[in-house]
Amino acid sequence: MARPASGGLHRLRRPDSFDEVRKSGLFRSSTPCHLLSRFAIVFQDTLEAFLLAGGVRTRFPTMQQVKLASESLFNASAETDAVDIFIGHSWGAGRWSKFLALCMYFNLGTAIKCACGSWLLVVTVLLGWGGVTILGGSYLAFPCLTYLPISCFFLAFLFAHQIMGETPSVWVDKLCIHQTNPDLKAKQVAALPVFVARSRRMLILWDDTYFERLWCNLELATCARFGGAEKVEVLPLWLAPWLLTSVLSQLFFVTLWRVLEQVFPNWGAAWLEGITDHVGMILGEKQMLVVAISSGMMLCILNLPISVPCFFSFRMKLRSHQLLLDQMAAFDVRNAKCTLPADRGPIEQQVRELFKDGDVLEDQEAKATGDVDAGEVRLQRFVGVNYFRDPLQSFNLYVRGTLRDSVIAQIGDELFVPWRTCLIAILPVIFYASASVLGCDGAPCETSIKLQGFVSVGQYMVTNCMVWALCIALVLPLTFPITLRTLKFAFSFGDGPLQHVAAFLCCVSASICNCLCSSFIGTLFYFVLVEYSVKKLLLFVVMLVGLIMQNAWLFCEHIQRQSRNEMSCRCIKRQAVYEAVGGSLPSA
Template sequence: MVTAGWGAVFGRGLTGTIGVASLDDLETEAARMQAHEAYTSAFRKCQAVTNVDVFVSHNWGARRWVKFLAVCYFLNLSMAIKCTLASALFCATCKVLKAGSLAGLGGDPWIMPFVVYLPMSIFFIMFFFGQTITRGRWSPSLWIDKLCVLQTDESMKAKAVSAFPVFLARSSQMLVLWDDDYFDRMWCNLELATFTRFSSQCTQKIHFVPMWLAPWLLAFILMDLLSVSMLRFISNVISEPAVFSMMMASCNYFQADVLGIDSRDLNLLLVYVATCVAGCTPYYITAVPSVLAFLNKMRKHHSMLRQIVRFDVRAAKCALESDRQLVEKRIGELLGSRIGSSCNGNTLDNRQNLHNLSNLYSPASGLCSGGLRTTLMMAQNLDPLDCFNAYVRGPLMEAVLEKVGDSTHVPYRLCLVASLPMTLFSVVDLLSCSNERCQLSAGEVNLSLEGYMGSLASFWLLNDLMIYPIAQPLLFRMLSLICSAIQHSAARILLGLLGAVVLYTYIFVCSALLLSLMIISLRTLRSEWLAALLLLISVLAGQMWVAFRVSPARAGSRKMVSEIS
């Protein structure tokens, strides 16, 4: 119901229910009665429960589409991934069974549509409509004010608003749909404060989904799908006998006449490097939208973290200014007593006191809502609003950084999702033996059919898990360095494009080296080639550790607090 009508419930005002901002916008009494019945009917469709899985906190003024995408990301992403992988596995298995053997699909033109395009279509269908298709059977129960509060009955609405603490206390988790104005809205702050007061596990139960996250992920997946489609076309061209012979001749010339070396193994390595570098050409083309999407993501991400660091509940806005005292009083009642009291005689506007409080109220200290009130309020006589400010700037900031990272960080799992089309393409390449007959491909490198297929399978496994995922965090770090050194937007984009070209070339060269070293090592079993393969895998593992295992959360938090202070 929440995602029905492309997220119509998230329309501004009351548009999410029947398509008008309010009953006053309707001209006739009959139209107002019909609208009233529509509102009431939507409210009655909600189920009466004693507990709810997720309380959805959002800004009513945020755009409908971005909130719809954020909710789809939260509810349907995992389901979409599982359905995509399952459908790809099913289609690949059916193709293999029809061919009679694993090596019988070489050159089959239908592998790409069945193993890539069909599963990716299922991905987008399940991402947007998964909750609707499954009727919410595998989705958590949601509480959302637009549906669970009767918007047309003022007395019922007042009772529901007064019962917000009960709703939040009976919610297992909280989903925050963050936009640029979220922390500027007083009612959003009240919801966050209430959940914090009654939650037993603090920030661990808050799911923070920025509005830019889903559009960025979908854009990157589409760019990768487009690149993979062009890569398939290029691989078909390269596999043509005339083109492949010309490439072999060029590598032979470079090796014999330029390097002065006569080695079949080195020639094979050069051929694979040339083939993979030619294959990365599509990523040069899609680098333009990719870099723009990355720069926008970094800007939005940094804006989100900066807003949290500078958060002050007293500066938040109310649609009705008369609500301000009520909300501030409610926050004070939730977190403690004596609003307006001082912090050892000094307000927390003092940077040093704020820094000390943020350090004290950290996840490592084990303080939650109860600990905040008893330890900080009573021992140090702190203003409840200042305590709430410190909570947002401290542990909530740490939780956000832990879950979504700083502006240059992207989680490993998200990188795997973003490169899902390439993962499916690896299955296509494995089954089609680079669009050639498998026996011919194995014979060209003097390997048995089983050895060649095993090498190719091992290559794609390491490639999908260790090489392609690092492209995104490395590109983020590179763009971050460019943005810190250059202020002009056009220059940033130009340098970002040049950097992306270098990065994608490097990624594909790593792939070529991995594949060639694996095949040469298996064919020759010579110690120097085995050592080179192990060294390359060690380097790739080191890159993985730098890109994903070293958490930037605390370092990024301290750096950002220092910069803003």
């Protein structure tokens, strides 16, 4: 957050003084394209970066050049009555993490559409050109159906904001507050509560220093008072690196798989025969079980190289996510830091005015109840009015309770990963599935059909498509929540070297379970179609139901928790003040 040039603040504007602010031309907005230009260089807190953002290139700038850069940045913004997104962040976080987070926020949907669109275009052209068997054994299958869509994904992820038409307006301190005009800067900083109140949403780029900054807390308090928790959107800075690491890991996995297919066409079927002989010596004549375990072992071997980056990325996700929730649970605005000591008094006074008499919680409760019958209120826990005699404590309780619950509803707890996010993380595998099916496993289609025991191209294609669809929809997404749970279990015993080794082995074990499960469901489906029997069909149905139930437990639990948080209870009369954190009923 930008600061007044000197002397600190003497008075912050009230959020309802918008007319005065608008007439003064203090409220301005920018665009995602301007914000993310030069890879979001405005978030790099150095003079050199500031000059580059303002279009000035020099090693030894004069004061006139600094002012020129500041004017260039400020004039690129425009006067406005309201903005779509107020971006709150801490200058303690790095530039690149903010750049990736904002790219994910603004560009992820476009990136997915570009990847799927390019894949669909290539498939349509190739199938229209030579039919479904044209890519059998071709070197073009993998790069055209996997590398090309993933390349489009990354290009759109990083640069789509530059070509998008209508984009939301944003407010960011470095772009919307004049940096070299002390008087104008002081007026704009003092009007910060007005800017927050006139924003439709507040996007918090969270890092471990965000809740430690008093100015950030003022932004949050203002947004809570004039918009409620539903207006606040928290985007952790670890999320984008974790997602991109997962995508790249999966891309490496399918690349290794494809290299083996090109060097050794139908290597899977050929190696499977040798492994099956050894496994068969142990398990006897149980052909279906032998094939499932043998193919699962091959997948496990291919997954081993990506276990190391997956371990570190999942550990980062687990710890950072838990830290976010822990910070909110122990939040105390009095412990926040302030660069200028003179600013603390006006800022804390502003928070007191926002949360005086606990009316913000009553307002939020009124909004949250929605359409309810007379005498019906949303289920809450009560505390005595004495809790709110100190407005700062009211704000603390709001962050610890209502806001924290809202964040959990948005992104879940540290063990939760949305099913949609899991699918994005395995995009390379999804695209590779099409390359594997249409490329006939790296060999001419006639050869693959004969070697794998099929009788026609149609049977081969349909069977492989169904196997891949089952694995992608029901098996592969489970890797993420299961890995997080095994890591948390390992680290629950401590954080020493032995625990790290155990956690890494747990990560590998989760991958092995995933591979074996994929192999079993694929093998069962194959035998049901090729060598049908009631027993095999029953086993397949049982395993399918088990996978569906496991997905429902791991991915739908979050939705059920949201429903429970919004549950209403009849015949409970409204009493005193509601509190979203905890506590007991006031004593009589």
